Amino acid sequence: MSPLVKIRSERDSMSAVERRIADFILENALLLRDYSSQQLANALGISQSSVVKFTQKLGFRGYPDLKYSVGEAIARDNGDADNVATAADASDDPPGTVLWRRKNEAEEATRLINSRETVERTVQAIDAAGRSGKVFIIGLGEDDIYARGFALKLSLLGILAIYQFDAARMAANISTAQPGDVLLAFSEHGKHPGLCKIARFFHERRGQVITVTRHTSNPLRALADIALVVSAHDDLPYIQSLVYQSSLQHLLDTVFVSLCESDDTRHAQLVANLDRIQQTLDS
């Protein structure tokens, strides 16, 4: 039980000195952290032993025990209140805190708009393609590095991933596509005509098209069998760009983790690959 509640409940049956101690603790619980039993006694003009006896009467092992309990109680009551409070006056936050909040909002929003089912279907499609076929990946503009990063990760899982950042070359690659293969197309605004053309072409060859775009209605997304979407907003364009990228990254990471955990073989292969890379790098 909360020590503060306990103190209040017993207050009525206390002696005068004890009651003064009780009142002091109830009123200054926050300050207690910095008080030793001696200091508390001085503050009230009483002896230190009275303080200790007070705590023992209440059933604590001693003064430090009471102090610890009061600390817990305050923390519980405040819950995350003080986080919120300190968060409000942002001036002396560690650097990056504001940005971090923006990112969190966007990542959360992104999580909410991609249903479990969408993610699941994505994972299954890539998994299936990885077993018997190929995964084509294309990302234009700023998305290219994320596309490329994802392609690298897939290859760590033993999935054949073909990455291109050039629409024309990708068109050539795609002519080798088989039914069951997957095309992952990244485009923030989904407006690139070349990319749309590729998606259509891929679709004709009976491949599954997965698009990754901003959460707007856009031509590319309209062509998708599965559409992953990213939410990210900020008034400042350069912040918005960072926020978009981190949400995109998080979405991809989510898919990747699902993929890892969908299958023990893949998982084992990944761990082995990571180890190997680590050793190569450190040498």
Next chain:
Amino acid sequence: MSPLVKIRSERDSMSAVERRIADFILENALLLRDYSSQQLANALGISQSSVVKFTQKLGFRGYPDLKYSVGEAIARDNGDADNVATAADASDDPPGTVLWRRKNEAEEATRLINSRETVERTVQAIDAAGRSGKVFIIGLGEDDIYARGFALKLSLLGILAIYQFDAARMAANISTAQPGDVLLAFSEHGKHPGLCKIARFFHERRGQVITVTRHTSNPLRALADIALVVSAHDDLPYIQSLVYQSSLQHLLDTVFVSLCESDDTRHAQLVANLDRIQQTLDS
């Protein structure tokens, strides 16, 4: 800030004994209530003074202060224990929620260990180099895409950034370095001898060396004029890797945003560049 997060974040840069203390506290935070510094020392077979020094290094006033803080942290976590519990086994979280929590912890820890001052100095060094000199950027292994992404961003700000992912070529580039130039070296584990050699060489040419590594003590970091550090942990290696990357990204974003906001000219240039790119892509 939560002492447990703090302990985790600093764990990497600790000595063996300190790390054992850290692990013990992280694993047995609940038992801490009943441990004096001496008992804790006995449990680990180390000296009591090591325990006290450990707490002081972390910025606490002493052992009781740490203990009190841990008590608060536990209480906060348990405070809404029912909420947490129901949320946890409600497996109908949106996908990616667990990963997101991991990332958040790591990003928070990373924010804590890079002081405002460190970030400021980094920004100023890059800013100065951007005006009258060059910024060299090298990233090996998995860090390369982050190094490259950062180089691209700098160039959007009108800062001359020279990116390489190859130690040998970078060595050649560096021979053109002038005093006042900056070298940004990325390496998760900071153990690559070639990179260290480059950093030393660069230092001789009176350039500022900024390193970005995991928050361990490592040879590369030791050579730095300014050391940015990343904290990231998870039991599963592939999760840890994702978490590391997102913390790294966030750190870089933080620096980038500071850079943007340090100067109106740069800011304007950036906005113009972003617009231009956008139009090019959508066409």
Next chain:
DNA sequence: CGCCTGAAGCATAAATTATTGACCGCGCTT
């Protein structure tokens, strides 16, 4: 190889906490 730095322990000082025993005032009994 010698120097330096930092980590860890030992011994000890300082502080905090817990207990003891004495004193006081109050109410109750005789």
Next chain:
DNA sequence: AAGCGCGGTCAATAATTTATGCTTCAGGCG
């Protein structure tokens, strides 16, 4: 009214706990 018991308080002190200074040792570097 005097004596007695009792709870409450305190000063003194014992016990425990925490903090610090000093020494030693090991690893890195010139």
